[in-house]
Amino acid sequence: MAAFYSFFVVLALVVLAWAGAGEAGWKGLFGIYIPYLALLVFLFGFLSKILSWAKTPVPFCIPTTGGQQKSLPWIKNNPWDNPYNASGTVIRMALEVLTFRSLFRNTSVQLQQDGPKVGYNSAKWLWLFALMFHYSFLLIVLRHLRLFTNPVPMPILKLEFFDSILQIGVPVLYQSDMIFVVAILFLFLRRVFDCKVNYISIMSDYFPLFLILAIALSGMWMRYIAKVDVIAVKELTMGLVTFHPVIPKDPIDISFFVHIFLVSVLFMYFPFSKLMHMGGVFLSPTRNMPNFSRRQMWVNPWNDPAIKAHSYAAYEDDFREKMIEAGLPVDKKA
């Protein structure tokens, strides 16, 4: 159900942009005002979410340790999975953010009734497709910088060159586009067909998937099928970044407006959704802290010094006679 709703919401968004920028002719609204609004919502929403996390205290040092602690010099420490200092933690975080190291560990349980036997198989598909999804997304975003820069910086041009190195078709096909769509489809199908994942999935899982898929498809449509006027598009996008927004005189295919509208929706949706894992992953206390709280003191800003143990004196008062009788030393004689 959640998947259908999400699909129809995204479809409605497509139709809205199609009709709005086409029939109704609100090109300024879809090409200029909504993108600006989206950017504002994104920046404000993203920052305020990060700030709300950042200003919440981390009362305890609670890394999930994934390997041997640093203790005796002759015992080999696992500095990446159980870091004891800042540099180890940076490496742990880098591996987490750049290579999805925790997901790489993933296993799946197999239960055999005879035996019985519980087995654990390596399960790297999610890791692989998640990695493909995120990296191709990143590449695509970076490639788009050519529309927002003039002259286009060398690294962006290089990126484009390598991304289309297979030289398929005209205009040349970007490999990242293909990988992106395949990865999205995998993530979607997994949600549908893996009964456990299906059971936990809600609309906020399907909606961003469909939205991003629609963005990818509309982008590919305008590039490979509608073959939009890139010069005109760049005129518009450069207008946006230089704060002199214009709707170019040369006509731009309607698919472009659909594309930019969906991107705007994604921007506006982002800060209020699970997509904020992009920021949250950096702030997760179980990953971004070294395991050093036995070495040095971690301070809890709201630690309450008024909470004291039931004192020894009170304990002795309670049991003094029995202690004396048993020959245990006491601080105060009866």
Added chain:
Amino acid sequence: MAKYPPPEELIKINYSTPPTSWMDVPPEFKPGNFSYPAKPDILKYLNFPNPRVWSPMDDDWKLPENWKEIITEGFRERLDKYRSFKIFMDVCVRCGACADKCHFFIGGGDPKNMPVLRAELLRSIYRGDFTMAGKILGRLAGARKLETDVVKEWFLYFYQCTECRRCSLFCPYGIDTAEITMMARELLHLVGCNINWILEPVANCNRTGNHLGIQPHAFKDMVEFLCEDIETVTGVRIDPPLNRKGAEILFITPSGDIFADPGIYTFMGYLILFHYLDLDYTWSTYASEGGNFGLFTSDKMMKKLNGKMYHEAERLGVKWILGGECGHMWRVINQYMLTMNGPANFLQTPVSPITGTRFDAAAGTKMLHITEFTADLIKNNKLKLDPSRNANFKVTFHDSCNTARGMGILEEPRYILKNVVPEFYEMPDNTIREQTFCCGGGAGLNNEEFMETRLRGGLPRGNAVKYVRDTHGVNTLACMCAIDRATLPPLCDYWAPGVGVSGIHELVSNALVLDGEKKRTMDLRQNPLPGFEDEEEE
């Protein structure tokens, strides 16, 4: 004790999911899947709200009138106090990587025991009360209203989580269900829904210094009783110091080991080792509990109970503290103690008086783990060991969740074991070290009424034990946790019959050759040593 089905029935686990959305599946309480509520007088003693007689099987849980406000306010307060809680409420993408990492899910198949769904039980309320999308879109945004069934569901599933953190290891954002469960349990305390197996030890620990409510004179009696057994086995008389001021080291270990089989053998192991070393140390009857069920209650209670360690160390004037084999005790010491009750400037960084090794890893807390201490002794050849005395034991090692994923003390116990037993075998890779599986009874759930669920949760561990039993003839599961020593024996009897459970220092002391000892013919359990079986029969 509640009846539970035999293994061949229990193993028929259905991992498929029901057609109804989880939000429409009400919690179902049946004997064996929940722990008994805390007794009213315990709650009164602890000053906890809403003391009353009730049962989870009742329709009416007698919640306070304004329970919704209390929970919502408590929720808000905790979101402001814990970044972990706030982030974990916001960033989950429901990728499902954690789904089959939980031992209760693997052994039971209830989808609400998938860590992601366990967290959604709270998250759905968070969305409804604290996010715009949830307020506007309601169920479409994964939000729901706080109803009494939600509280019941929380009670059921947050007391079906042992805070073992295995899921957190696999989560790409490190979302830690232990954090979430802690918050949920704190919220439940606010309206008086808690379990006796946690709160009675907490109350005992506060007054008598240990979970079992052992009073000082009784503690001394029990120690003496164990010393008599030691004399029977070794011929050496030990007179351990209690509450002695001016000792160099204060030793603290879980009280569970002083009275119950097989923990007592580990306790005897400590006594023997310290006697062997002629260690300048003391026990304390006041700080006679290493474990801290406050960890499973609230941050306040954890701090209060933990405070005894430093309080007693300061009073006795010791230089540093040595801690015994325990799981969650070490999570508290490693990750919470110094923050809650430090700094401990009246103590010094632990230095082994035997080897001179300075343990900088404990420079802050000034508290050393016994396996670090003993591993260092063995490395420096300070122990005369005869591993052949342990030849009857084919040993494997169970990493406790808390020491594995909340500390990372993995090699020290293995190093010791390999030096004191002739045959040591590891269980399969995905079930040990940081991927270790819970005993099924952590986080205060090691009670009898919960046995069926414990055995279900114990399936992954029990099955791994069975594997090494069948392939290598392993007959002993060593562990360094008092709760493990209480929970693993029934687990092994059920899933891997024929495997016994021991502590590490039990095996150390079996192998330790004492000055002036008599010819050893039996181990600490008074079973014959290899080669002396016949004498026993005569």
